[in-house]
Each structure stands twice: as structure tokens, then as C-alpha cells.
Amino acid sequence: MASVSAWRLPQSRSDTPPHMTKTQISTTFEQVAILLELDGANRFRVIAYQNASRALATLEEDLLTVVQENRITEIKGIGKGIGGLISEAVLHGSWGNLDELYAKIPPGLIQMTGIPSLGPKRVRLLYEELKIDSLEKLKYACENNQIASLQGFGPKSQEKYLEGIDLLNRYQGRNRLDIGLAYGRVLEEKISKIPNVVKAQLAGSARRMRETIGDLDIVLGAKPEYQDGIIREIMDFPGIAEVKGQGTSKISLILEAEMLAEPIGSSEMDIALSESLSERSSNATIDAQIRIVNPETFPFTLAYFTGSKEHNIRMRQLAIDKGLRLNEFGLFSESEAGDKTGMEAAKNTLICSDESEIYKNLGMPWIPPELREDMGEIEAASEGNLPKLIEVGDLKGAFHNHTTSSDGAATLEEMANQAINLGWEYLGIADHSESLNIGGRQIGIPSNEMINQSIEIKKLNKYYQNENINFKLFHGSECDILSDGKLDYSLEIRNSLSHVIGSVHALGSWKNRDESTNTEFLIKAIEDPTFTILGHPTGRILQGREGFP
């Protein structure tokens, strides 16, 4: 759920246009969509703001230029109304009537929609009828039996909200990809092992390899006669914190993360990953959706459950344009299906034995899950212009690696050996530089110790050469970009290195400057002749901290 602390309209930080950035306007429209929903607005109007938010986020052109040249409504999904808002925000830094909407909806209502099965319609009712505008007030009302008697509510919903508030407090947010994947693979394997399961596969954002994973989505293929039994076996799993829903083809669970914390098989787990897993509260939960279908429809359901939602919508629209219809059961003729829906409609589906045949029937090659975000991949695939993605096997080495000389977990030699084991041809060492300290504790390598690392690397390189090992270490540094855009270390040291990765670490002054000032300082660093690579350019730490403007 979006953080409520930043729930306000952005203010201009500049005297001249552009007064707002693409990101600021995009984020605002996302919030407006949520507020409109709580305000009971037409749902397609809500979607219009979501679409506009996406359109801005994916716009490559300079927004001010587009506005000044009166081309804003040429962007698909942006018309007169929203286009007017964008122009006003960019040119004047103001937001039309949106401030009224923000004033009208208490932020507590947004938090309330975080409770499972409590959505905008009912939150609005609770607010209008009982003046409930916070989780605390909702809890009090539930405990005092004030909800059940309300028109549109009942004893079950009141009960659910109370449980939901507890679950919300335990909810630790989305999982970073590595953690989510580890959990997901354990669940996938547990389900695969149930007798008569033909196939179980992790789908959703985990299969698309997104940076963070909201929940675990699993497609399960099994013959109809076994499905009930399989569902019962899953419901008997230990560690189910809550059953959000259980039907004949879909179950929604909240799982104790502990249930999935066991590493898979005997393969040794990444040290950092196992640390991350144990760092998470033992109290943590993770949601799981399991979709159960007949083995023949597996490819369609896998494609559907892999998403993204936006990609699915485009795929379905594309099918309609071709006189077909697509759902999670098949791809079939619109006219033949008529009024039928769901599995009935898909009775005479085109036979597709895997995902690539679905895409083929829609005039495209198979699209890798990593690209399925409606970010241009449908157009690229239709025109035969899909990029060839870089695979793990394509990697020959990496330049940004730390060792125990700064804050790494492994020594230089351990790092090198592991790289050789991976079949890499080189490894660039780039430990933190001198000025990096955390609360006074020295992290980076002091200037006078850089020579030691240099000697050790030369020694190892000589050894690889003598032993005819096709591997080389490069001695670099992850050099701090200081607040004035200068690079850490003396010019002499930097000149002696094979590569200098410039990174901003002490965010302090960067946070309080605007985008263009920060960019100027970054450019200054980049223009230094010793500079090679810009490290983590946004300063963001996933689920840790925001980046700088």
C-alpha cells in the first residue's frame, strides 16, 4: 500500500517552468485515482487517471516541450481534462480543483482499504454513516458491534475487519525479488509434490522477475476428478494464517512466512539471502493465490496469471480486434462464443500447447515474462522487433564488487574463486572509498591501504597467467561522489585504478536539492577524466530508502 505520509499535492520548487516533473504528476494521478474511487467516482474515470499516470511514467520526451508545443493530448490516454491539469501543473505549479478532492478524503480511509475484503465502496459507507476515518475508529466500532447492523454489512464482515486489522499490522509489505523467489520456489515445490498434480508453476510478478513481489501466484494443473482432493491437501498445509477465499478453482491464503523459510533442497543458499530471510520478522506473512485448472488449459491460465494485468488487457484487446476473445481458459472465436463466458465460452478454443502458440495466434512471437508490462512489448513483438534479453549465461564478469576490505562478506580471493567457478572471465573489484563512514565507523578503504589491495590483485593476476587460467581481476574503486560533485581519493590514486565507479552515498545534501541541481553535480563527477561508471544512479535502496531528486 502507498505510504500515507506523502499523501498531498506536490509544491513547486522552482521559479520558472517546469514546476512539476513527470514523476510528480504521475504519482499525483495515481493518488487521484484512489481518492476518486473513495469519492465514489465512475470507475472508468478512475481508470482514466491510472492510464494517464502510466502514460506519463512511460513518456520518453521532455514534458515541458510537449506541453509548450501543445501536443499533450496527442499522448494516448491523455485528453482535454487531464491534459489541462498537466499543462497547469507544469507551467504554473498548481492543480486545478484537485486540492478539494485531497481535502475531502481523510488519509485514514486509504489505510482502511488495506484491510482484505474492505474496498473503497464500503470504506466510503463507513465514513458517511459512522464517521469512521481511521483504523482505530474502525476497530472500536467493530468491537462495539456497530458495523454489523449497518445496511450492506453483517456480522461476518465485522469479524473479518477485526482480523484484517491484526493482519495489516503483521503485514511487512512487498518482498524483494530474491526473498519472494525463495519463498515462491518452496511453495511451488510443496504443491508439485502433492499426488496427481500434473504441474505447478510460479507465475505473477515473481515469474516476471519484478524488483519486488506482492504475493505468490501459483498455477496448478490437475484433472478435474483430483482437484477437490488436492485443494484439501493444500488447506492442510501447516502455517496458514488466514484463508481469504476458497473455491473450486482458486484459493487465497495468507501464509506464515516461516512455513516457507526453509531453503530448497541441498543447494547452498546465498549468504546475503539467508541473512535477509532471517532479518524479516519471524512474525511475517506472505499472501499466496493458487489457481487450479484442467491440464489442457494450463498454458492459457499460466499466461493469464503471469500478467501483468496491463499486458493481459492489451492481449485481450488484441484478440477482440482479431474477432477473437481471450481469457484464462482459451482463445476462441467471438461470434461462436456469443453470450457465453468463462470455460463455457472457451469450449472451442484454438488449441495451444504452450504460451508461444497463444502469442503466435495473435501474430507475435513468445514474449519473455520479464517484458510483459505493456511498456511497448506488444508493439515490438507484433513488428518482430523484440529485443534479445541478456541471460545469466551471457555474463562474462562484473565490475562492481566489494570485499572484506570494505563492507563485503567475502575476501578478495573468495570473490575471485567464485567468479572463476561461475565461468566468468574477469571480476572488477570496487570497494568503498575512504570518505565513506556510517556514524563515524570507517567503511571505505583508507588511501594509504589502497596499495595493499593493488599488490594482492597483481599477485593473483600473475598467478592466473602462470597457471593459464582465463581470468583477470581489475582493480577499481567505488568512489564516493561528494556533495559538490567531486570524486573521493586523490587524482593519483584514481589514475592508478583500472576503473572508477562514482556513487552517491551520503544522501544528506542531495535530498534537499532539486533534480536539475543534483544532475549538474552528477554530470560534474561524470566529466572527471578518471570516472568510468555511475553506480546506483538513483540512490534508492529497494524497500530501504527513497532516492534523491
Added chain:
DNA sequence: GCCGTTTTCGGCCCGACTGTTTTCAGTCG
């Protein structure tokens, strides 16, 4: 609120599960 080459009105992806429900809205995926 946006969109359109059968369009300026009437669609906008489509389905599972629940219980607020007795024929369907809300929520979620």
C-alpha cells in the same frame, strides 16, 4: 475521463469468491 476510419455516444478485459444477497454488488485476481 478517453476514444473513434462502421463512432461524438456508448463502450472501456474478464472471471472467481463472498455474503452485503434472493438475483447481485463488492472485492480481488
